[in-house]
Amino acid sequence: MQTLPPLLAKPVDIAPLWLVERVARTIFAGVLRAHPDLFERLGDYRRSRYCFSPSDLPLHFTVVPERGTLSVSRRGAAPPAADARVEGPLVVLLALLEGRCDADALFFSRDLSVTGDMEAMLALRNALDDSAIDLPRELGALAGPFSPLVAGTARYIRTRALEGRDATWN
Amino acid sequence: MTETSKPALSLGPVYFLWDGPKWRDFYFRIADEAPVEHVTLGETVCSKRQHFSEPHIAEVVERLEAAGKRVTLSTLAMVTLERESRHVRDLIRDSAHPVEANDLSALGLVKGKPHSIGPLVNVYNAATARMLAARGADNICLPPELPAGSILQMLAAMPGFSFELFAFGRMPLAISARCAHARSKGLTKDNCQFICGEDPDGLPLRTLDRQSFLVLNGVQTMSNTCAVLVDDLAPLVEAGLSRVRLSPQDCDMVRVAALYRAVLDGEMDGREALAGLAEAYPGVPFSNGFLHQKEGAAWVSRGRNAAVAHG
Amino acid sequence: MELICPAGTPAAFREAVEAGADAVYCGFRDETNARNFPGLNFSREELRQSIGLARAKGVETFVALNTFMRAGDEALWYSAADDAVAIGADALILADFGLMAYVAEKYPAQRLHVSVQASASNADAIRFLVEVFGAKRVVLPRVLTVQDIARLTRQIDCEVEVFAFGGLCVMAEGRCSLSSYATGKSPNMNGVCSPASHVRYRQDGEALVSELGAYTINRFGPGEASGYPTLCKGRFEIGEVEGYAFEDPVSLDVIDQIDALRAAGVSALKIEGRQRGKAYVAEVVSSLRKALAAAPAERAALVARLRTMSEGQRTTAGAYDKRWR
Numbered sequence: 040m041q042t043l044p045p046l047l048a049k050p051v052d053i054a055p056l057w058l059v060e061r062v063a064r065t066i067f068a069g070v071l072r073a074h075p076d077l078f079e080r081l082g083d084y085r086r087s088r089y090c091f092s093p094s095d096l097p098l099h100f101t102v103v104p105e106r107g108t109l110s111v112s113r114r115g116a117a118p119p120a121a122d123a124r125v126e127g128p129l130v131v132l133l134a135l136l137e138g139r140c141d142a143d144a145l146f147f148s149r150d151l152s153v154t155g156d157m158e159a160m161l162a163l164r165n166a167l168d169d170s171a172i173d174l175p176r177e178l179g180a181l182a183g184p185f186s187p188l189v190a191g192t193a194r195y196i197r198t199r200a201l202e203g204r205d206a207t208w209n
Numbered sequence: 210m211t212e213t214s215k216p217a218l219s220l221g222p223v224y225f226l227w228d229g230p231k232w233r234d235f236y237f238r239i240a241d242e243a244p245v246e247h248v249t250l251g252e253t254v255c256s257k258r259q260h261f262s263e264p265h266i267a268e269v270v271e272r273l274e275a276a277g278k279r280v281t282l283s284t285l286a287m288v289t290l291e292r293e294s295r296h297v298r299d300l301i302r303d304s305a306h307p308v309e310a311n312d313l314s315a316l317g318l319v320k321g322k323p324h325s326i327g328p329l330v331n332v333y334n335a336a337t338a339r340m341l342a343a344r345g346a347d348n349i350c351l352p353p354e355l356p357a358g359s360i361l362q363m364l365a366a367m368p369g370f371s372f373e374l375f376a377f378g379r380m381p382l383a384i385s386a387r388c389a390h391a392r393s394k395g396l397t398k399d400n401c402q403f404i405c406g407e408d409p410d411g412l413p414l415r416t417l418d419r420q421s422f423l424v425l426n427g428v429q430t431m432s433n434t435c436a437v438l439v440d441d442l443a444p445l446v447e448a449g450l451s452r453v454r455l456s457p458q459d460c461d462m463v464r465v466a467a468l469y470r471a472v473l474d475g476e477m478d479g480r481e482a483l484a485g486l487a488e489a490y491p492g493v494p495f496s497n498g499f500l501h502q503k504e505g506a507a508w509v510s511r512g513r514n515a516a517v518a519h520g
Numbered sequence: 521m522e523l524i525c526p527a528g529t530p531a532a533f534r535e536a537v538e539a540g541a542d543a544v545y546c547g548f549r550d551e552t553n554a555r556n557f558p559g560l561n562f563s564r565e566e567l568r569q570s571i572g573l574a575r576a577k578g579v580e581t582f583v584a585l586n587t588f589m590r591a592g593d594e595a596l597w598y599s600a601a602d603d604a605v606a607i608g609a610d611a612l613i614l615a616d617f618g619l620m621a622y623v624a625e626k627y628p629a630q631r632l633h634v635s636v637q638a639s640a641s642n643a644d645a646i647r648f649l650v651e652v653f654g655a656k657r658v659v660l661p662r663v664l665t666v667q668d669i670a671r672l673t674r675q676i677d678c679e680v681e682v683f684a685f686g687g688l689c690v691m692a693e694g695r696c697s698l699s700s701y702a703t704g705k706s707p708n709m710n711g712v713c714s715p716a717s718h719v720r721y722r723q724d725g726e727a728l729v730s731e732l733g734a735y736t737i738n739r740f741g742p743g744e745a746s747g748y749p750t751l752c753k754g755r756f757e758i759g760e761v762e763g764y765a766f767e768d769p770v771s772l773d774v775i776d777q778i779d780a781l782r783a784a785g786v787s788a789l790k791i792e793g794r795q796r797g798k799a800y801v802a803e804v805v806s807s808l809r810k811a812l813a814a815a816p817a818e819r820a821a822l823v824a825r826l827r828t829m830s831e832g833q834r835t836t837a838g839a840y841d842k843r844w845r
Contacts, residue, residue: 080529080559138531141800144829147746147769152728157716158558165559168797169529287692288642289663291671297644313640317648331638331694333588333709336618340652354697354706359591366591382698383691383752386663386839389766393758398845414765415757416736422756423698425765430691432701498704504733505701 060111063100067109069177070136078104080166087159090121093129104163123155123163130200138168139201215473216446218466219247219373221328221350221456222283222309224381225426226258226406233265235457240269240276243466247452248273249309249327251283251300254384255427256293258403270306281307284315286329287384287428309350320344328352328375328454329384333359335366348373350454353380353436356502357445364448371451376438377465377486378456379411379424379431379493380505390425398428410459421494422506432505434496437486439472440479440511441500460490479511521781522788523812524582524681525805528560528795533570535802540809543580545613546570546794552600553584554637555794556711568607580610584794586635587711588616588694598622605630613659614638615694620653634658636683637694637708643675650678657681659790661693662772665842666780673785682781685804685823686792687831688772688838690752698751702733714750721749730754738769745769747831769832774840775811775823800829 071077078085085105092099097114101121112119125132127150134140135151142164145151153160175197179190220239223232239248250269252259270280282304284297294314301308301318310316311327325348332338332349341349350373351360364372388398390405390412405412411424411431421433435458442453453473455465468485471477486495498507525541527533536544547553549561562570571581583604589597597619604612605627612630614620615637623632636659640646649655657679660669673680691698696713700706703718720731726742730749737754740746747753747769756765772792774781781789789812791804807826811819827835838844 082558084558138798141797141803141829143748143796144800147831147833148828149728149740149743149746152721152723154721154723157719157721161557161716162559164797165529165557169531171531287639287663287695288645289668294642294644313638313645313648314642315644317644317651329695331588331616331708333616334591334594334618336589336594336621337616338618340617340621344652352697354700354708355591362591380697380701382701383696385691385752385766387690387766387845393761393765397843399842412758417739417755417757417762418736419757420735422735423701425758430698430766499697499700502704504704505697506734507704 056111056113059098060109063111064109065181066174066177067102068107069181070172070174071104071107073177073180074170074172077166077170080169081162084159084162087122087156087163088120089159089163090119090124091132092118092124092126093132094126095128121155123153123157123160125151125153125160127151130197133174133197134201135164136167137172137174138170142168216442216450217246217452218244218470218473219249219350219452219454220245220462220466221375221378221454222250222253223262223457224254224379224429224431225409225411225457225459226255226261226403227409227459228406229261229265231409232262233269235462236269237272238463239466240272240278242463244470245455245466246277246279247281248278249281249283249325253283253286253311253327253329254429255388255405256285256290256296257398257401258405258427259296261403261406281309281325283309283327284311286311286327286381287386288312288314289386307347310346316341316344319346323347325373326350329381335363338363338367338370338372342367342370347371348452350375350452354499354505357441357500358502360445360450360500361448364445364450368449372449373452373454374438374442374445374450375436375456376442376453377469378436378458379433380436380456380496380499381429381431382423382505383430385428385430388428389430390427393425401427432496433494434506434508435490435493436497436499437483437495438497438500439469439482439486441497442473446473458490458493464489521778521786521812522681523805523808524788524790526686526791526794526796526801527570528555528557529798530562530566530570532794532796532798532801534573535798536805537574537577537579539802539805541579541805542788543582543610544570544574545582545584545790547584547586548600548604550596550600551590551709551711552587552597554586554635554707554711554713555584556587557795558716560795564603564607567604567609571608575608581608582611582613582633583609584613584635585619586613586615586637588637588708589618590709594618601627611657617653620649620655624653628654631656633681635694636661636689639692639694641692643672646672646676646678650676657787659683662689663692663839666777666784666840667842669781669786669840670784679787680785681788681790682774682786683772683792684774684778684781684789685808685826686771686796687748688767688770688792688836690767696752699732702735702751704733714748719749745833753831767836768834770834770836771830771832772838773823773826773830773835774837775808775819776816777837777840778812778819779816803829 175193182189307323391401522542525536
């Protein structure tokens with residue numbers, strides 16, 4: 040199972056929560072703006088609260104698509120309230136966001152665990168799968184003049200992180 | 210208020226493997242004592258079992274007819290082998306009795322011959338029922354899964370046509386090419402040693418939490434609960450339901466039939482009949498969930514029924 | 521043999537076309553098809569665009585309307601058939617006799633395929649469907665051996681399509697009420713087996729427990745490959761013994777019998793998986809496309825990787841092999 044290289048995990052570990060949250064919110068808002076089709080496929084589940092817990096980061100990310108809200112909390116105490124939760128290595132969660140991996144396969148292999156409202160979870164999975172989100176591109180778009188550099192670096196990291204995974208879509 | 214005619218009681222085929230004499234004696238008693246008008250019989254679940262009942266069919270049919278019952282012969286629920294195809298063709302060609310079609314192969318062959326449609330054929334709507342009626346079906350026993358809403362729709366769409374309801378017995382829920390019953394006893398279908406005969410009322414299957422759930426009957430999977438619609442029949446009868454089917458369990462089916470008859474005749478209250486059924490078929494939970502558009506295993510008592518379905 | 525590929529979303533549809541499908545099958549986003557999951561399937565407009573894309577690449581589109589019309593709600597199915605025909609579906613995949621009769625009468629020129637859900641498992645059944653509805657192709661239920669199929673194709677005047685890879689119904693398709701017995705949602709009427717609304721996963725110590733409605737379906741130990749929460753692949757207790765009563769969590773794979781299926785007269789191989797992601801569709805379709813062109817000895821290696829994407833990370837030849845019974 041791929042996990043984050045320590046070089047990447049460490050800075051997130053010590054970064055202040057507000058900074059992580061601000062970066063994540065910016066990306067989330069950018070993705071929602073670029074993919075309005077997500078909402079249509081989500082249907083009523085756009086109002087659901089989803090919690091993503093990267094197993095290799097000490098953080099939970101909680102989002103409500105309709106409101107465009109995202110909050111970050113530290114692991115430990117009680118996990119944040121959510122309708123549906125998914126937990127797995129960060130690269131796997133990001134690959135799912137982009138539809139680069141098949142969620143069922145990751146569930147069968149136990150790389151991914153899901154709890155809560157499975158209808159909400161399926162709706163999100165299917166909506167994301169159809170949305171052709173390309174995180175490096177979205178990141179690049181947010182980076183203004185540094186766009187090519189950011190997108191290129193992100194693509195490189197993604198390629199390395201996904202090595203050996205079933206991520207062969209065209 | 211218009212007088213509605215009373216529906217007939219019908220006895221479905223024995224889905225389980227009973228040895229020849231047990232099978233024969235069961236029908237002899239039905240002939241002599243049970244207030245049923247229609248009897249459908251013959252191996253339906255597994256072609257390998259046919260030789261158990263076949264030697265007794267002639268005498269059973271004779272006894273039933275002598276008692277005034279109308280006999281229909283059931284066809285196999287699943288036909289995959291040449292031998293099974295041949296059996297269904299021969300039965301339909303040679304039978305002096307009407308047949309009940311329980312798979313698609315029979316549907317094609319029965320055209321122009323007196324026949325009915327069994328509960329294992331997917332009839333979910335009036336368009337399908339009309340098409341089957343146009344090909345000569347004179348009675349359709351609806352699948353146990355149908356909710357009351359669908360049944361009422363079909364009764365309204367085809368007034369005067371004979372619809373039958375699966376109203377007592379463990380429900381046939383699935384059929385497979387693989388024999389889970391044999392498999393559970395370390396055997397395979399092709400070398401099964403007729404092991405399903407050890408469980409004349411089905412082999413119980415429980416969840417990992419020891420919750421009763423299903424029973425195995427050879428290649429067929431049935432509900433652990435016994436469908437009991439005795440207290441749900443009134444609105445359906447009023448809407449024109451013609452027949453009420455009782456599916457044989459390894460219990461006192463004569464008493465079961467008498468209880469259903471008494472309720473249909475207005476001589477007994479449904480609740481009283483339920484108490485009688487619990488004595489006749491002890492230890493098995495009842496269900497009527499499908500009819501109430503709930504999980505099939507559910508039991509909806511009449512008080513709630515009135516509130517939920519007809520309120 | 522044609523390769524018939526699944527698509528649950530337009531994105532997966534594009535992947536299937538790119539990866540070498542001869543035809544893609546899909547359904548509308550409602551109860552008219554048997555993969556009625558949240559967020560899955562096609563709007564009318566998405567189907568129109570997808571068919572346009574497929575046509576440009578010489579790929580056909582089959583529309584699955586393969587559930588049974590709920591009495592009183594027939595209009596939903598009729599309008600789905602009307603729209604699929606109007607949009608230009610190359611074939612409709614149907615299971616309900618009432619719907620078949622409607623399509624055969626109203627659109628006699630429309631290609632009608634018999635869904636696996638209709639459970640046409642023998643020559644007499646198929647002749648009936650050809651005679652009454654003009655069926656051009658039948659998708660065979662997964663209850664027949666390769667030998668059974670070979671014998672069958674010789675007796676009928678109808679193309680035969682068989683499942684070659686993906687999810688495996690253990691019960692005869694379209695004739696299973698196990699899921700509705702536990703949940704009240706019917707695969708036949710509502711288009712969903714083991715509906716997500718009734719599925720619950722919970723962690724019980726180290727074990728992952730799956731539940732459907734009020735029933736425990738399975739308990740997976742730490743690291744043990746898991747499967748869908750379907751009853752036919754659940755773990756139960758019979759007598760005092762716990763085990764898989766019907767079948768293990770496992771997927772179908774009959775790639776090593778391609779030649780036998782071709783010799784048996786099979787016209788098309790079908791890949792299951794409209795509920796899967798586009799990554800799965802791309803991988804499976806391209807692997808099978810390569811395998812079809814490859815020498816028999818090379819096929820196993822080409823599809824070996826697919827096993828890791830399968831239920832329980834295992835595959836079986838299922839009923840195609842007589843010993844499975």
